[in-house]
Amino acid sequence: MSPPPGWYRDPSAPHLERRWDGTAWTEHRRSPEAPGQPVAGRPPAAGGASRRNRAVALGAAGAVLVAAVVMGAVVLRGGDEDTGGSGAEAGPGPATASIGTTHSPSPSSPAAKPPAGDPDAVTDELNGITLPLLDGWVPPENVTTDNVMMTTDGTYDCPGDGGFCRHGMVISRTVTVNDETSPELLAEADIEDAADEAYDRDVVGRRPYGGIESHRLVASGPVAVAGRAGYFVRWRVTTAEGPGGYVQSLAFQSSAGTESPVIVRYVFDAGEDGPPLADMDRITKGIRPVGDTDGGGVGSSIGPSS
Known part of the structure; x- marks a missing residue:
């Protein structure tokens, strides 16, 4: 594969x-x-x-x-905590730059594209998975971050240092920087980097949300992903500008190629302008191995509550 x-x-x-x-x-x-x-x-x-x-x-x-x-930064923005949305990334316009690079770079997933005959999903061929495109989500366009699989539609002015933000983003990447294979340890190690890259400081040094002021653990636990055992960690992030958002790191073992671990990051703006927080769970439950059309998977009852 x-x-x-x-x-x-x-x-x-x-x-x-x-x-x-x-x-x-x-x-x-x-x-x-x-x-x-x-x-x-x-x-x-x-x-x-x-x-x-x-x-x-x-x-x-x-x-x-x-x-x-053009110059600038792809950045993320928050909304209102009560309505449960999540983070965003800069899109087209006079200021765009990548925010998807980790402190320890690993090979990134190929650009998302709809699988043949299925306009409601995008494919990460390198990791051998498809992700469902829910209402309000689109394949990435004019986004310079290497690993983005989908974003919410449209952009808005970031509340901090400027640039353009998106209300939601989902990123898929392969883990190769260490020999760790435990989904729990991988998710717990990734969540801080995921939050920093989404809401603290972008790759050109700007703070589109004024930086992160605090975070708190919202949920964590085991979850089945594409027929494999996985683990997720979800944070609520408070920023200096804007209402912040939600960041989730989901780790599981790929069934493709060398079966390297995969991390899927979710960045949702908080508030009424952000996507529903339950979309994190719906996307996770809809991840399938490439070629799987029966919608099956083990442990579908395990995972974050909707």
């Missing part, structure tokens, strides 16, 4: 494409405008890389080039 050999967007140089040999990244790179012309002399990225499906590689590279012309 490993992705097929081909040219995919290079995460260390988004304006180029990099060759995937079916099992690992090579050192060959090329310009999207001149297929078949390798670009030599660049060392392989430390940690890993993002790959895109061959069918959408050129279109995705074009979106990245457009985003690179």
Whole structure:
């Protein structure tokens, strides 16, 4: 179930494409405008890389080039705690930049795309899973964060340092920076980085929400994901500007390729403008292995309450 050999967007140089040999990244790179012309002399990225499906590689590279012309930051924003929403990410406009890079980078998932014949889901081919597109959610567009699988529709002005934010975002990534395989330990180790990247400071040093003032644990526990045992940790984050949001780290073992652990991050704005908090549970319960059409899965009764 490993992705097929081909040219995919290079995460260390988004304006180029990099060759995937079916099992690992090579050192060959090329310009999207001149297929078949390798670009030599660049060392392989430390940690890993993002790959895109061959069918959408050129279109995705074009979106990245457009985003690179302008400056700013992709950021997230909060809403009202009582109505239960969650975080957001910067979208198109005069200020965009990635907020999806961890302190210990790992290979990112390819760009989300609807699986064949199913417009209500997006596929993470590298990790061998599909995620359901609920009402109000769309595949990522004009988003420079490598690992985003879906976002809420539209953007708004961030309440802090400026830029554009989105009310909701779901990110999928492969864990390769250590040998840990326990979903519980992986989720607990990831949640702080997930909150910081979503609500504290973006990659260009801006604080779109004025920074994080506090957080509290909302829920945590085991949950079955795509037929595998997983674990989630959910925080409520309070920010200096805006009402903050909710961040969740969900860890489970992939059934594809080397079966590396996968972490899915959820960032929801709080308040009436954010997506329903229950969407976190609905998306988790709807994650399926690629090719699974029966909607089954073990332990469907285990997991966060809706």
